[in-house]
Amino acid sequence: MKIQEKLNLLYKLLDNFYGDLKWWPAETPFEVCVGAILTQNTNWTNVEKAIKNLKEKNLLTYKKLIEIDTEQLKRLIKPAGFYNQKAERIKIFCDFVDKKLDGDILSLKKFSIEDAREMLLSLKGVGKETADSILLYALDFKIFVVDAYTMRLFKRYGVGDYDNYDKCQDFVHKNFRGDLYEYKNFHACIVELCKSYCKKKPLCNFCILKKYCNKNIE
DNA sequence: AGCCAGGCCTGCC
DNA sequence: GGCAGGCATGGC
Numbered sequence: 728m729k730i731q732e733k734l735n736l737l738y739k740l741l742d743n744f745y746g747d748l749k750w751w752p753a754e755t756p757f758e759v760c761v762g763a764i765l766t767q768n769t770n771w772t773n774v775e776k777a778i779k780n781l782k783e784k785n786l787l788t789y790k791k792l793i794e795i796d797t798e799q800l801k802r803l804i805k806p807a808g809f810y811n812q813k814a815e816r817i818k819i820f821c822d823f824v825d826k827k828l829d830g831d832i833l834s835l836k837k838f839s840i841e842d843a844r845e846m847l848l849s850l851k852g853v854g855k856e857t858a859d860s861i862l863l864y865a866l867d868f869k870i871f872v873v874d875a876y877t878m879r880l881f882k883r884y885g886v887g888d889y890d891n892y893d894k895c896q897d898f899v900h901k902n903f904r905g906d907l908y909e910y911k912n913f914h915a916c917i918v919e920l921c922k923s924y925c926k927k928k929p930l931c932n933f934c935i936l937k938k939y940c941n942k943n944i945e
Numbered sequence: 946a947g948c949c950a951g952g953c954c955t956g957c958c
Numbered sequence: 959g960g961c962a963g964g965c966a967t968g969g970c
Binding site: 768769770772773776805806807808809810811812813 | 964965966967968969
């Protein structure tokens with residue numbers, strides 16, 4: 728089977744297994760952005776606590792987050808870890824929304840995907856995965872989000888051995904026949920699958936899928 | 946008790 | 959342009 732077919736089949740398997748994971752779990756595009764920064768190298772359950780703290784005080788707008796004292800912001804997002812860096816990154820991001828986007832993150836939709844990505848990447852604290860998560864889940868740009876899970880999974884399934892974000896993303900862009908929703912759910916399924924993957928458990932989701940996969944592919 | 950989580954920046958080379 | 963080291967909390 729061709730690699731391209733294998734990649735598309737992988738998504739079908741995941742979609743059959745998990746269905747619509749309804750990513751990103753957030754009420755507004757702005758919340759997606761804040762969540763994307765907070766979740767950097769951090770368990771999502773910890774991020775939820777931080778988001779909850781912000782919501783309880785009605786602080787989840789760029790204006791409120793610009794106004795708030797940085798030390799107080801640090802206390803509120805503390806559960807998400809790396810709170811010193813993340814507080815600064817959130818401040819920088821909100822400043823960007825205020826000064827460059829006229830207060831509306833959706834203004835980025837006026838730009839080409841390349842330009843919008845460039846603008847996000849220029850912000851300190853926004854790397855490729857964070858930028859792409861914002862582009863895909865907050866702005867509905869059709870771009871594939873790569874992470875460590877993705878490259879690991881692709882290697883294990885034998886659809887390519889990538890150790891490089893751009894090359895892996897490029898591979899998906901060229902070979903995955905999915906619409907916007909499927910781009911969103913593909914990444915979500917990969918994360919969901921890999922989170923539950925454990926070497927010690929013989930019948931974790933990964934193994935079940937792999938068996939299913941082997942049976943139906945080869 | 947130790948390892949990991951939905952990364953990114955800096956400072957080296 | 960690649961790569962270690964630092965950042966910090968909470969769950970298992």
